[in-house]
Amino acid sequence: MKVTIVGTGYVGLVTGCCLADSGHTVICVDNDIQKIEAMRRGEVPIYEPGLEDMMHRAQKLNTLSFTTDLAEGVREAQIIFLALPTPPLEDGSADLSAVLAVAGQLGEHLPDSYCLIVNKSTVPVGTAEKVRETIAAKAKTEFDVVSNPEFLREGHAVEDFMEPERVVIGTDNPKAEALMHELYTPFTNDERPIYMTDPRTAELTKYAANTFLVTKISFMNEIAQLSERMGADIDVLRQAIGADSRIGHKFLHPGIGCGGSCFPKDVRALKHMSEEHDYEFKLLTAAMDINDQQQQVLVDKLNTHFNGDIQGKTFALWGLAFKPQTDDIREAPALVIIDRLLAKGAKVIAYDPEAAGNGRAHYKDNQNITVVDDKYQALKNADALLIATEWPEFAAANLVQIKQALKQPVIFDGRNVYQPAKLAKAGFTYYSIGRQAVTPTP
């Protein structure tokens, strides 16, 4: 099929590359000219395991191309995916301006024969109807609008697209349903089902999934708070409750809260939608409040350790990305920590295996933070190390080297990367989440 993707970010580029890799002819459209030029040169603008090879393969076969011209991009399209940003507005609602702006342009530029517009952006319930009305105001040819929320996880996006746990498609039209079935057949089977439903259910399903996950994370972080105060072992507790198949092991790791471009914004958007429907969704407010509180926990511990005197001190911070295997720092807990340290007059030397570039760009005007390319270099003469992302290389780091480089052997671990007893034995004062602090054992 001839497929066009509008919006070539984390979702759009992955979708485009995976569909091209499966034999479709794909054109990716984006209004960021620098991004498009870079991709034409074969540069992948984001870090996502497996994506670069896939993109190069498709470019070589001429099944994947890039343009900034929407009219040219959709001229022959049978299916047009919208993978546009829907960031939060001040009141928490999703900003639909990019989606509706593109819908307006599409009305003028639809291909001559029937085409399907598939919305992959996370959008409020009722958006498929809005998009349809916006396009219909100017369209001269037949089209349908389908809701197809995306569930991929950054860091596993390629495998999640190629082998999704499920695909959700919202449409009231059998013709659109048949076309979507055909497109997704190679990626689905009995274990990886397609759920066909109406657009409203599809749109709400995405919010329900993300807000449930945030609630699970916040629940576990509250249990961690109790565990720490009561002297329980959070690691055993986590595994024991996870062994119950009704609970499951995933998303039970206590930490410094969740971030990223989706979870916080989707919780706020669902809360806003609930209010619009005169329903007070209390759990969402609590889940977000707990998450905000949890993002402060590491600096609170650090502040107590240094008796509130952190002005002029230097801290090493490992991990800028909101989670491992991505370069995405949008709403990353690391940024909350860094901002608070800087506000208290401290200096930060940060390291991240993939997100260094985004970190430098984010803090480009701030003299008090440096982002270095080596994790041990970040430690030199630092008063302590903070860990904000559980990159596997941190767990494998050399404790002797860490100890030698730091001014004092103190670690504040926001992701429970190490075992407290091991760190105490290695001569560290070690703070983690949901576990009691340890000091060097003689």
Ligand SMILES: NC(=O)c1ccc[n+]([C@@H]2O[C@H](COP(=O)([O-])OP(=O)(O)OC[C@H]3O[C@@H](n4cnc5c(N)ncnc54)[C@H](O)[C@@H]3O)[C@@H](O)[C@H]2O)c1
């Ligand atoms: N990132 C994820 O893990 C993820 C997962 C599931 C769903 N989603 C949802 O998918 C949507 C896209 O998310 P993302 O993370 O890929 O966003 P992104 O910011 O990485 O990418 C969006 C792209 O759209 C482009 N763009 C913006 N306005 C445009 C316009 N008018 N015309 C053409 N291009 C335009 C931007 O330049 C950018 O390249 C959001 O609604 C998000 O909530 C994201």
